Every structure is written in structure tokens, then in C-alpha cells.
Amino acid sequence: MSIHTHLEDLSNEIFFEIFEYLHALDILTSFTSLNQRISSILQSIPLRIIILHNYCRRQIDFLSYYLTFHAHQVISLEIHDIILDYSSVINLLFNRHNFINLQSCIFASINSST
Known part of the structure; x- marks a missing residue:
């Protein structure tokens, strides 16, 4: 006798975890x-x-679309990129979305020589 468990069989609490x-x-x-x-x-x-940093632009574009419906759920934002001017990223994310529950925001610049 074999029992198959499917992803949908998991409890909500397991999904939260x-x-x-x-x-x-x-x-x-x-x-x-x-x-x-x-x-x-x-x-x-x-x-x-x-x-x-590897997928910065693609990730920002994708997330920006989905954040239209989920921005209120964002509690932390961390961006690692080789960017000399973060103003375009800040403008894209923060002018489009209100992160009313944001608790942490980190912008980490990666040295391009490494």
C-alpha cells in the first residue's frame, strides 16, 4: 500500500513555515x-x-509588478547591486509602492573590482 502526499495536502501552518x-x-x-x-x-x-546583483533589473521589474498587490506585506527590502546611483531603483520602487509595514531597508553596493 502506497500513500502519496501532495503539496496541497500540507496544512496552512506548514506553508507559513x-x-x-x-x-x-x-x-x-x-x-x-x-x-x-x-x-x-x-x-x-x-x-x-x-x-x-546578478539579476537586479529583471528582479526589480518583476517585483514592481507584483508589489502592486503585495506592497503592504513587505517587511524588509535588501538590494545588492553594482549601482553608482540608487536613485533610479528608489524612484522605481518607492514612488510606485507604499511599504506601510517596512521594518528594514538595506542598500548594499558591491565593489565591481571583486
Whole structure:
């Protein structure tokens, strides 16, 4: 006798625990529109955004679209990039979205010589 467990069989609490370990980009790309129950869970979790220098522009564009519906859930924002002027990133994210629950915001410049 074999018993198969599916992702959808997990309790909401397990999803909350799993999502605590994932970044917003990973959560939104992997779980958005999977099914109604998971979409409902996604509406209530805190989001931690980390944008890495390798995919900075693509990540910002993707997140900016999804943050239209989830900006109130963002509790931390961390951007690692080789950017001399952060004003364009700040303008893109903060002029489009109100992060009313933001608790932490970090901009880390990476030295391009490393």
C-alpha cells in the first residue's frame, strides 16, 4: 500500500513555515496562481525582498509588478547591486509602492573590482 502526499495536502501552518525561509521573488514566482488556497495564504504572509546583483533589473521589474498587490506585506527590502546611483531603483520602487509595514531597508553596493 502506497500513500502519496501532495503539496496541497500540507496544512496552512506548514506553508507559513516554508515561506519564512523563502524570499519574496522565490515565493511569487513559484506559488502565485498555483491554486486558490495557496493564493489566499500568499495574501497574508510577510514578504522579505532581496534583490541580488546578478539579476537586479529583471528582479526589480518583476517585483514592481507584483508589489502592486503585495506592497503592504513587505517587511524588509535588501538590494545588492553594482549601482553608482540608487536613485533610479528608489524612484522605481518607492514612488510606485507604499511599504506601510517596512521594518528594514538595506542598500548594499558591491565593489565591481571583486
